[in-house]
Amino acid sequence: MSSDVPSPNIDAARIDTVRIEDEMEQSYIDYAMSVIAGRALPDVRDGLKPVHRRILYAMHEMGVSSRSAHRKSSSVVGETMGDYHPHGDSAIYDTLVRMSQDFSMRYPLVDGQGNFGSVDGDPAAAMRYTEARMSPISEELLTDIEKETVDFTANYDDRLEEPEVLPAAIPNLLVNGSSGIAVGMSTNVPPHNLREVIDATIHLIDDPECSIPDLMEHVKGPDFPTGANIVGREAIHSAYTTGRGRLRVRAEFEREQADKRERIVITELPFQQNKSRLVERIAENVNEGKIEGISDLRDESDRDGIRIAIDLKRGANADVVENQLLEHHLERTFGVINLALVDGQPQVLDLKETLEHYVEHRKDVVRRRSEYDLGEAEDRAHILEGRLKALDNVDSVVELIRGAEDRNGAKEALSDEFDFSEAQAEHIVRMQLGSLTSLERNEIDEEYDALVEEIERLETILANESELLGVIKEELREIREEYGDDRRTSIIEGGDTVLHEDLIPEEDSLILVTEDDYVKRMPVSAFDPQGRGGKGIIGANLKEGDRVSKVFRANTHDYLLCFTNHGKAYQIRGFDVPEMSRTARGKSAVNILDLDPDEELTAVVNTDDFDDEEFLTMVTENGYVKRTEASAFERVRSSGLIAASLEEGDRLVDVTVTDGSADLLIATRNGMAIRFPESEARAMGRTARGVNGIKLQGGDSVVGLVTADESRSLLTITENGYGKRTPFSEYRTQSRYGKGLIDIKTGNRNGPVAAVESVSEDDDLVVMSDDAQIMRIHAADVSRVGRNTKGVIVMRLAGDDRVASVDVIPEVL
Incomplete structure (x- = not known):
């Protein structure tokens, strides 16, 4: 083999073998951290994201200050993009626009001229038509940046340097706030009043051990540029103590x-x-x-x-x-997430931590500035000392310089004769003759004395932290006096305001739903209890072909989770359903819930009945059962949430609240029932299908689900109006996915099972027929008999009418 041909082994040695999962994971982490640190989150020290910082620094380098003429926005955007921020002009201009809007920023950092948008959502004019310059307060963010107060890093092409952070003489993160979405996290810091934040910062400097409530004596709450009102103080306290909170902001x-x-x-x-x-x-x-x-x-x-x-x-x-x-x-929720970069890492910060990081930053800035000024002052004092020595020996100095062959010889002679340093000798040989006058001597003496005082002051600041903190406080007070203004946003107590729901009387109602999705609410008090075997009274004037599908009890102020046959969950308030008379048809449910054309309510759960440690247990027509933690339904969108994934042809039929330790009882249309421990159906996510609960036979289907409570009875009502109560003790516990036991005899007299409920002796029942006949009876009037019996007549039905739904009115009502 030729010596200049690479060996296959040599080529293979250059290839690293890695798992694709590991490479994807590392690459995504690198990307995520790049977005987090390089684009989306503000630095806790200056409160700026990189794009804001780069725009301001570019304007500073261009000389576009608050005292200069306005410059075309396209020029600012071009300089920023070309030198510091290579992410596209639209992103930079959008940021520039927002920095100039007095309805977006509490203290705008850019002074814009032209159309920069409006509170109506109108966009800004194109960047070629608008002009901009720095606002006076934004210059405070860059003060002393030329004095090596912050670290610089290379820009994206290593051609220039840019600051890693600005000196920030104002606590900008709290003052102007920030919002952004990173990978897997987001920030939403509200703006605050400058005076209040500075007063809190000074208080923290004076008392580092102060508590957050102490700081809240100064910072009353966020102060939005558009004013309005924050309702209640609890959310503010939560935001300041935990870094997170949900503020109600009212017009x-x-x-x-x-x-x-x-x-x-x-x-x-x-x-x-x-x-x-x-x-x-x-x-x-x-x-x-x-x-x-x-x-x-x-x-x-x-x-x-x-x-x-x-x-x-x-x-x-x-x-x-x-x-x-x-x-x-007129009310909106502002979700506070006080997330910022601390030493390059994202952290959720409380109020005190945010101010502490800012104070540490200012201590570093003032220390580095003092070191820089001290070095400059010492250098200047050293030069003045040389000039004064030269003036004391002016004749000899002049004679020596005149006798030298060249400038370098003059400097060497001065250093040898009068012990001048190289810098002093260089300065003396460049002096003009006019500087040798007595008046010039007096000016040098005055400047030197002032420099000595300045050096002593700077050395004191660097040697004594209390002096350094005193400088920070004094500068903050100056900024407060220069830019401070009155609070715009008021804070009102929530209890002092009457809400719409408070104007609606709190009462228990029956909510009726039909197959054609008509819905209405009627007071429970409109239906007096009748004896067993009655016909009931009309509950709705149904349109031709429509039938009742569900009736359930709810308080007008309850939050209700409504489950549909499609396995979705919606949330409404009881008073969202319009109240109507018994003979009214109802209102289309489309105006209340975003239901599909063939979607109907099959179960309703009152959210007041459960807490986060409990479960919502569901059963489908084909016998699948699943449990999901109640906390999964805390936030239900207006378009609904998926509560269970269903196989084709299946439908969700019932939902009940369980605590994880009960026995479940599933009942079927043909009169079968199975009881098994709830633990046999493990907890699953919202979108899971569930596990088999009962083995159905001969075209049977599930009609309901209850929890077994030995102090109560199982109520079974059939479509033909017959029913019975049976002690739960008669249903022995079996393993999940069995055939079950006979609950009630179905047949020509009884018809299929319509509904099952768990009842006590003192409960009332509301029985609703397809044709909207409603009957309220005492549960105790229904005979308590054994399993595998026919039961007794509960409601007499006319013609081909059938029982459609049953609900329980607890004894406390």
Whole structure:
């Protein structure tokens, strides 16, 4: 083999064998950290992301200060992109625009000229049309940057250097806030009032052992640029003590009297709310009938501020309209996530930690600045000492210089004769004759004395931390006096405000749902208990071909989880369902829940009935059972959540709350029932299908699920109106996925099982038929008999009517 041909073994030695999983994991981690540290999260020291920092530094290098003329935005963007931030001009310009908007930043860092967008969501003009320069307060972020106060690093192409962080004479992270989404984490720091934050910083410097409540005596809460109100102080306390919190931000509005009618006028909006879109949504709700009592809606905003006028109809209840607006439009949630980079690592910080990191940064900046100034002062004092010595020996110095052959010879002669240093000798040979006058001598003496004092001051600062902290405090006070202003956002107590729900009486209701998705709410008190075997009374005027599919009890103020045959879960409040008379048809459920055309409610769970340590246990028509932690349903989107994945042809039929230690009992349409320990159905995620619960035979299907409680009985009601109560003790515990035992005899008299419930002696039952006959009876009136019996007549049905649904009214009602 030729010697110049590489050996295959040599080529193989250059190849590393790695697992693709390991390489993908490491590459993704590298990418994630790049996004976290290099783009999305602010540094706790100056409160800036890299793009903000680079824009300000580029403007500083360009000389575009608050005292210079405005410069075309395209020029600023071009310099930033070309020298420091190679991520595209649109990202840089969008950031520049936001830094100039007084409705986006509490203290804008850019002074813009031209169209920089509006609170209506209008975009800024193209960068070739707008101009910008630094605002005065942004220059405070760069003060002393030329004095080696911060570290610099190479830019992206190693051609220039850029600062790793700005000196930041203001605590900018809290003052202007920050928001961003990284990989697997996000930050959302609200803006604050400059005076309050500086007062808290000074308090922390004076008392490093102070508590967060002590600091909150100064920082009352976030201070948004658009004003408005923060409702309640608990969320603020949580945000400051844990770094996380959910603030309720409410618009500022007032009432006016206009032509014998009342008018609601909105003058301040929650932070980051689009004014134009808000007006559109209110108008849409008025047209749809969701908000009643409004006759006219106008946006009267101008340069002086926001003004949205809402005229009310004659006789309209202003309290109701006001609180409907609050519930749907005039309140927003601001989720605080005080996440920032500390030494390059993301950390969630409380209020005190945030200020502590800032103070440490300022200590480092002032120390490095003092060291730089000290070095400069010592160098200048050294030169002045040489000049003074030269003036004391002026004749000899002049004669010596005149006798030298050249400048280098003069410097050597001066150093030899008068012991000048090289720097002093260089300065003396370059002196002009005019500087040898007596007046010049006096000026040098004064400058030298001032330098000696400055050197002593700087040495004291560097030797004594209390002096250094005193400098920081004094500079903060100067900034507070220069830029401080009054708070814009008010903090109001939540208990002082009447909400829309408070205007609705709290009462227990029956909610009726039909197969064609009509729904309505009726007071339970409208139905008096009857004796067993009655016909009931009409509960709805159904349209032709429609049938009742479900009836359930709920309080008007309850939060309800509604489960559908498609395995989805929705959340509503009891009062979201319109209250109607017994003979009314109801309202289309499409106006309340975002249901598909063939989707219907099959189970309802009151969220007040469970806590995070409990489970929602579900059963499907084909006999699958699954348990999911209740906490998985804490946040339900308006479009619903998947509660269970179903195989084709299957449907979710029942859901109940369990604690993990009970026995479950599944009942079928043909009268079979199986009881097994809940632990045999392991807890699963929301989207799981579940496991087999009962082995169905002969086309049988599941109708319901209950938990076995020996102090109660199993109520079984058939479609033909017969029923019975049976002690749970008669249903022995078996293994999951068995055939079960006979619960009730079905046949021509009884018909298939319609529903099962767990009841006590003192409960009431509400039985609903397909044709909307409703009957309320005492559970004790239904005979308590053994398993494998026919039961007794519970409700007499006319014609081909059938029992559709049963619900329990607990004894406490």
